């Protein structure tokens with residue numbers, strides 16, 4: 475057993491582990507930072523769907539990275555931490571005994587498959603979307619010459635997978651379990667716009683029905699259909715289960731770390747576990763929602779990276795007294811040539827949480843004048859509290875700029891901005907780059923929300 479020593483040990487080299495290590499090194503340059511991660515080639519998880527289709531438009535779809543941590547003086551060991559002795563501050567892989575002072579769990583998440591379908595994972599042709607290159611390469615090779623594919627799950631990963639596979643000419647059926655796709659992130663009228671794009675791409679969407687069985691009719695352990703709750707049977711040569719992820723807390727549980735809601739590692743706002751020398755960040759940690767403060771199942775690289783920055787700044791004292799105040803579930807997805815992005819709570823979610831809200835919407839164009847070649851429609855929806863007009867959510871549909879515009883709304887949510895502040899917000903505009911200053915959609919949607927407050931008596 476080789477003895478290794480470091481000051482800060484990070485377990486996991488995904489977005490949370492990577493950002494924690496880099497932030498720790500930036501804050502404590504004199505400390506030895508060591509990342510132990512399982513795989514030499516670390517997939518960029520958000521790019522996995524693009525391995526399966528034609529969107530990248532190139533044959534080299536190696537969306538793995540080996541990391542640039544080494545340039546910063548961060549050490550890496552490829553291996554798996556299998557045990558930890560907290561009394562002696564030693565972590566063990568099969569080959570190394572690693573002594574540490576501070577420890578960060580960034581062990582991520584694994585695909586979640588409902589109990590009723592779990593036994594079908596042994597069938598040939600049934601795949602989850604693992605963040606593991608070997609697994610992804612194997613499923614891609616299997617799918618290559620198959621035509622008829624069922625994707626179970628209508629979250630953004632299921633939809634991105636479906637669209638990518640459809641782009642290479644396969645027959646795709648997405649089966650949901652909810653009336654609309656992208657539930658939780660978009661209100662139904664916006665999800666309906668995304669569903670139209672699915673239809674145009676010839677992706678069949680079966681909403682309010684669910685897969686209750688994955689079948690090998692011939693009893694040869696090769697999948698050939700799925701059985702739905704309604705009794706309908708849908709043929710399938712391949713079934714992709716995009717049914718969510720669960721925190722990977724195998725190691726944490728083994729070494730007695732306390733868990734919180736939804737099976738994630740319990741942490742405070744500085745990402746500390748009960749032992750203040752031990753932190754947890756990313757998908758393996760228990761999260762709550764920024765606005766409603768309820769436990770959250772959201773698993774996003776955006777949230778994970780923020781948590782990594784907080785942990786990496788709080789290892790030897792609280793450097794920045796802000797902490798992590800919950801996930802705003804900010805993300806974007808591309809469906810066909812249209813971008814959909816969301817942050818905070820939706821109108822539906824707000825009403826389910828018993829919040830009294832108003833909404834403002836605005837449809838415009840992303841260039842001015844709208845006759846500029848390539849100009850695309852842009853739609854913004856703002857959700858705000860009726861009392862005070864605090865912005866608590868936003869959804870945008872439009873061109874590529876949507877991916878950055880949502881970050882403006884995200885910052886507004888995190889900083890408790892109100893629609894009254896946004897009404898007079900100054901925006902940089904340019905005909906070739908943005909919407910018109912006279913009609914900037916985030917500002918206009920905020921004004922519409924203000925008008926709703928006035929109309930209904932805020």
Ligand SMILES: Cc1cc2nc3c(=O)[nH]c(=O)nc-3n(C[C@H](O)[C@H](O)[C@H](O)COP(=O)(O)OP(=O)(O)OC[C@H]3O[C@@H](n4cnc5c(N)ncnc54)[C@H](O)[C@@H]3O)c2cc1C
Pocket residue numbers: 485486487488489490491492510511512513519520521522523553554555556580581582583584603604605631722725755756757758773774775776777778804805806
């Ligand atoms: C297909 C797909 C698309 C996605 N798209 C987006 C997107 O567009 N935007 C977005 O914000 N999010 C997206 N996500 C979600 C995002 O990828 C996750 O939230 C993010 O990867 C979580 O980061 P993490 O570092 O916490 O965990 P992970 O990425 O799961 O990384 C954890 C790492 O820890 C390693 N590990 C675990 N246990 C040990 C151990 N004992 N010893 C050593 N190493 C260990 C694992 O091997 C793994 O590499 C997507 C996810 C998927 C699957």
